[in-house]
Amino acid sequence: MARDQLHQSHFRRRKLKNLWMQFLMTLATVIAIGPLLMVFFHIVALGLPSLNFSFFTELPAPTGEVGGGMGNAILGSLVMIAMASLICIPVGIGAGVFLAEFPRGSIPRTLRLVIDLLASLPSIVVGLYVYAVLVVPMKSFSAWAGTWALGILMVPIVVKTTEEVLRLLPFHYREAGLALGLSRWRVICSIVLRSRRKAILTGIFLALARIAGETAPLLITAFGNRNWPSGLGEPMASLPVQIYNYAISPFEDWHRQAWAGAFTLVSLVFALNLISRALMTSGGTRGGELGG
């Protein structure tokens, strides 16, 4: 009997301890996520009411007038991100394949170091560099300069994620391809890249989400523009820069528009993240060994 009671009290103590620990962990989670949720609700609360159709389709209204939109900034952001992707995705995937498939030797080792350094560059430094080598000689801010700045930020992310996801594919799959009488090149293109295509796409979307919100390098490269994009040689508006300009302005209406812009930007980045998550989980493979 005494033994049973001892057992009971021990059991209750364990239950209490478990409950207490659970409470602590929940608290930690709330503290960690709380501020994030507050930022999110703040942006929704202030941004959503200011959103309307003309926000997406119209040019900014002249100073002092109410209304107008950020259509040009949204389009400008999309143009520069698309241009940067066009240049950087093929280059990034190519370099990632090289590092993953031919990892030995001094060239890959050096390249890997350079990529790591590039990835850790502060974005304002990248902006300054592009300002010095493109904006100053051309004597003009331009969408080209903005594109290059975003591209330099994007390449290392694409290279690193590509390399990592390809390395996750065990070597015996490559051997299986070689044993079928396929050349190394065909094994890489048709088996390695193909079987990891979703994971690579995930990396690309994450890179896009990362550069979509970049402001600092665009401030001193693409600068901003109050008109519709007219050419890549001209200064071009972008969403983050427009938000920045409106937020520091003295006008109430511009503040509202800045919130609407912030909401749009956050939605875009969220959407990119959600897409990449969906891609990651829709692998169709068993046991999740190779999710994609």
Place this chain on the structure above:
Amino acid sequence: MNLGVQMGGEELSLEKVSAFFGKKEIVKSVSFDVANREVMALIGPSGCGKSTLLRCINRLHEETPGAWVRGRIQLKNLDIYGPAVDPVEIRSHIGMVFQKPNPFPGFSIFENVVAGLTIRGVRKRSYLADVAERSLRAAALWDEVKDILKAPGLSLSGGQQQRLCIARAIAVNPSLLLMDEPTSALDPISTAKIEELLFDLKKNVTILIVTHNLQQAARISDQVAFMYLGDLVEVGSTAQIFTKPTNVQTENYITGRFG
């Protein structure tokens, strides 16, 4: 390249084949012949060089950095290490099945079977469908997958995956099939299915199989080669090796005294 089949002749002939990793000799001057449409089992304790020898035969060994081969390997009349021979080309005449089933991730069952053809540029749908059915039937998998050809190859069970890999290997119509412990990762029922399937396969292809399972070697092979520490100790007919081996090491191994 002339690879015309000669009935009853020698399919594969090894002459003083040595395989190295750097300076380390893993396979030491091995010579034997395998007759056309015969099953030869390579047996021996772990690390004796069986798998390495197998990988020399389709020139996969040299893909590992620092690995190289000495000696002469003839597939029919062709010296596969000859100067004019393209290793990629030669591998398409020699199928290989690995220890772990490895259907390509992201490929459906159908795409897996015909991967060796489609990746090389064969596009004709009716032909591919034909090859897929023939190969899957030959691998005794057709009845189980004929309605789910579009499902991912990796959604099958381990035993089915391995038969899928066999189908993929024979889809390119090789005359020689190398199997590296193809059943060691499978349960007894899947193993039995694959062993059964080998009897049908050998009507069309010559098979060289590495196995740790001596009963399996006894059941399925016509010839057995016993390797120990990189040396070929003894080679002979299955009946002779398992009933009256001439070498004492072979006898010790097959009676379970070591290994």
